[in-house]
Amino acid sequence: xxxxxxxxxxxxxxxxxxxxxxxxxxxxxxxxxxxxxxxxxxxxxxxxxxxxxxxxxxxxxxxxxxxxxxxxxxxxxxxxxxxxxxxxxxxxxxxxxxxxxxxxxxxxxxxxxxxxxxxxxxxxxxxxxxxxxxxxxxxxxxxxxxxxxxxxxxxxxxxxxxxxxxxxxxxxxxxxxxxxxxxxxxxxxxxxxxxxxxxxxxxxxxxxxxxxxxxxxxxxxxxxxxxxxxxxxxxxxxxxxxxxxxxxxxxxxxxxxxxxxxxxxxxxxxxxxxxxxxxxxxxxxxxxxxxxxxxxxxxxxxxxxxxxxxxxxxxxxxxxxxxxxxxxxxxxxxxxxxxxxxxxxxxxxxxxxxxxxxxxxxxxxxxxx
Numbered sequence: 001x002x003x004x005x006x007x008x009x010x011x012x013x014x015x016x017x018x019x020x021x022x023x024x025x026x027x028x029x030x031x032x033x034x035x036x037x038x039x040x041x042x043x044x045x046x047x048x049x050x051x052x053x054x055x056x057x058x059x060x061x062x063x064x065x066x067x068x069x070x071x072x073x074x075x076x077x078x079x080x081x082x083x084x085x086x087x088x089x090x091x092x093x094x095x096x097x098x099x100x101x102x103x104x105x106x107x108x109x110x111x112x113x114x115x116x117x118x119x120x121x122x123x124x125x126x127x128x129x130x131x132x133x134x135x136x137x138x139x140x141x142x143x144x145x146x147x148x149x150x151x152x153x154x155x156x157x158x159x160x161x162x163x164x165x166x167x168x169x170x171x172x173x174x175x176x177x178x179x180x181x182x183x184x185x186x187x188x189x190x191x192x193x194x195x196x197x198x199x200x201x202x203x204x205x206x207x208x209x210x211x212x213x214x215x216x217x218x219x220x221x222x223x224x225x226x227x228x229x230x231x232x233x234x235x236x237x238x239x240x241x242x243x244x245x246x247x248x249x250x251x252x253x254x255x256x257x258x259x260x261x262x263x264x265x266x267x268x269x270x271x272x273x274x275x276x277x278x279x280x281x282x283x284x285x286x287x288x289x290x291x292x293x294x295x296x297x298x299x300x301x302x303x304x305x306x307x308x309x310x311x312x313x314x315x316x317x318x319x320x321x322x323x324x325x326x327x328x329x330x331x332x333x334x335x336x337x338x339x340x341x342x343x344x345x346x347x348x349x350x351x352x353x354x355x356x357x358x359x360x361x362x363x364x365x366x367x368x369x
Contacts (some may be wrong), residue, residue, distance in 0.1 A: 013166040039129035049150040058146035066138040068164040079153040082114035086152035092145040100357040102181040112212030114221030117277040120269040137177040153364040176349035184343035193324035197346040200321040204350030205314035249273030277305030
């Protein structure tokens with residue numbers, strides 16, 4: 001079914017892979033570099049990115065489709081542990097000057113807070129140890145360009161990557177392009193819905209949400225609804241969820257309770273929805289030791305990372321799309337408006353050209369505090 005059925009008809013494609021050992025992806029040019037073991041013995045498996053440098057990972061001048069991305073980086077340096085938020089991934093299709101994808105590297109792969117976690121879903125998989133995989137199809141008619149910018153204060157060594165793609169024949173049908181955009185509000189405004197995606201003009205399909213919430217207030221944090229304002233919607237949306245955990249495929253605050261024990265929120269990871277990350281431990285302070293009575297140490301506010309993929313239930317828009325999220329809580333007595341630290345990634349396919357994104361928050365404003 002589906003993808004497997006595609007393998008029954010040969011489409012006269014040409015398979016290629018871009019890696020540090022074959023940065024052009026050219027035919028017959030892989031595994032040529034030499035190591036101390038001799039020629040063609042893993043001479044350049046990775047690269048480094050200096051502070052402030054933008055590295056061009058992919059530059060394809062042809063018609064094709066990127067089908068798989070694998071990438072891994074070290075997550076801590078002497079200057080701090082926010083490498084996954086300090087590296088910025090951008091993607092450009094068919095010679096466009098404005099990116100269609102602009103996102104901190106970790107958040108794109110559902111690892112918010114600058115913290116790795118394991119993800120087992122259909123389009124995004126993060127395997128031990130921080131093997132980040134993406135299977136979203138990314139077609140292009142003329143060219144594909146992907147960059148990685150290092151906004152960390154230090155050089156990032158040992159950046160490994162592989163981009164698996166196919167050179168294809170141009171298709172006569174209209175083509176939609178892959179997009180992804182990150183956003184964050186360090187303290188959401190009380191009574192105002194958090195903006196996941198806005199100012200989107202065109203037509204296409206919304207296909208996924210990643211949400212990273214740091215709970216700044218007490219009690220249950222996930223009563224908020226996701227709202228999808230389609231086309232001519234004004235004050236009220238066409239589509240809304242119920243609670244936050246419901247949108248992400250769970251129920252009843254994800255709670256699991258053993259006899260005589262307090263309820264505990266269970267994490268999970270499945271093909272189309274998941275809650276893979278929950279933590280009250282700040283790993284970025286693992287090397288911080290202070291025995292004074294006022295030391296904060298490694299304690300942190302509760303952090304929650306969740307994903308939902310609309311792959312079998314894509315949300316179609318004809319002209320316009322706006323996506324928001326309510327920051328609501330419940331103290332077992334009543335609902336209340338919350339103010340939390342919220343970040344998100346929206347994933348969608350749409351026609352080009354798209355409206356340029358708002359400027360990405362600077363490095364310091366992206367870091368969790």
